[in-house]
Amino acid sequence: MSAGTAEFIGFVILAPVSVLAALGMVFNRNAVYSALLLVVNFFCLAVFFLFQQAQFLAAVQVIVYAGAIMVLFLFVLMLLGVERQEILRETIRGQRALAAGLSLLLLAGVIAAVAAGVFPADKAGLAAANAPGNVQAVGRLLFTRYMLAFEATGVLLLVAGVGALVLGKRWPDLAEEEEAQAGVPAEPERAPDTGPAGTDIPPVEPVAETDTPVPATPAPVKEPDGDKQPAPVGEARQ
Amino acid sequence: MTVGPNAYLILSAVLFCIGVAGVLIRRNAIVVFMCVELMLNAVNLSLIAFAQVRGGLDGQILSFFVMVVAAAEVVIGLGIIVAIFRRRTPAERAAARRENLATNIDDVNVLKG
Numbered sequence: 001m002s003a004g005t006a007e008f009i010g011f012v013i014l015a016p017v018s019v020l021a022a023l024g025m026v027f028n029r030n031a032v033y034s035a036l037l038l039v040v041n042f043f044c045l046a047v048f049f050l051f052q053q054a055q056f057l058a059a060v061q062v063i064v065y066a067g068a069i070m071v072l073f074l075f076v077l078m079l080l081g082v083e084r085q086e087i088l089r090e091t092i093r094g095q096r097a098l099a100a101g102l103s104l105l106l107l108a109g110v111i112a113a114v115a116a117g118v119f120p121a122d123k124a125g126l127a128a129a130n131a132p133g134n135v136q137a138v139g140r141l142l143f144t145r146y147m148l149a150f151e152a153t154g155v156l157l158l159v160a161g162v163g164a165l166v167l168g169k170r171w172p173d174l175a176e177e178e179e180a181q182a183g184v185p186a187e188p189e190r191a192p193d194t195g196p197a198g199t200d201i202p203p204v205e206p207v208a209e210t211d212t213p214v215p216a217t218p219a220p221v222k223e224p225d226g227d228k229q230p231a232p233v234g235e236a237r238q
Numbered sequence: 239m240t241v242g243p244n245a246y247l248i249l250s251a252v253l254f255c256i257g258v259a260g261v262l263i264r265r266n267a268i269v270v271f272m273c274v275e276l277m278l279n280a281v282n283l284s285l286i287a288f289a290q291v292r293g294g295l296d297g298q299i300l301s302f303f304v305m306v307v308a309a310a311e312v313v314i315g316l317g318i319i320v321a322i323f324r325r326r327t328p329a330e331r332a333a334a335r336r337e338n339l340a341t342n343i344d345d346v347n348v349l350k351g
Binding site (some may be wrong): 004006007008009011015018019022023025026031034035038041042045048049051052053054055056057060063065068069072073076077080081084085086087088091095096098099102103104106107110111112114115122123124125126128129130134137138139142146149153156157159160161163164167168170 | 241242243244245246247248249250251254255256257258259260261262263264266268269271272273275276277279282283286287289290291292293294295296298299300301302303305306307309310311312313314316317318319320321323324326334337338339340341342344
């Protein structure tokens, strides 16, 4: 079996899988299933990269995309609550039907452009460029012709890391100031939720201006957004 | 039997359009981000197909840079989603918990000054 036939068989099997995984990602109600279907799609794309002599990028695709980025997505999904439902009310009337129609139109346009033969149907192949090995060739290009861009992406990653740190930090002064303006009692840091509905736990006093320590709560501290008790703490305090 | 570059380009177009539809249709902010990732990956696939057509590795390098920028973008985007989620007032938080609502893409409106 030649390499071309193997590629053909692999493409025929994996192209529908990747398209179905992408469709499932868009139309699945549960966001965790969406994330896992996206991982399936990324793996299919990694195999396509292998077929096209991009071995280094296939490895990067699996490690960075299917590994790091999707773990980050799942982390945030779990942090913000998994079993929450999407708001299905349309902000713009008829947006969903319009969006589906327009994307089908876009698909028809792009496929027409590809089928019109704008791009050459025969490929030059990467045998010459990949002669020292794909990783070696890509590395040589990265550190010679694309050196400046490579350094710039290093700076970009540093800035992104610092920015994420700033975005994720809690600013207690800012929160107190805004809540004082709005006249809403300040919510204490790490507000413990009320326990199960039967137990009677006194609500925690807000510690806005005094430095009195927060009274210890006997109830098991639950994640405020993870439970479905009908007595939310923010409402009880008003 | 071989697979020409056109097959990869059409597959890439299909995946990209699915991503576009997802961004426009879904209201959950995290799923919208996933659809953006899908679009970026579809473009990577076509870049690598172009690299093979052209016989040089520059398309692969560009695809590599797209991956790096996508990683940075995901970090910042998810940070913004978490920050928006945290900045809700207690009343809004209680309402969202009572109705068990996910992060809505319309919450991005709080970024307006």
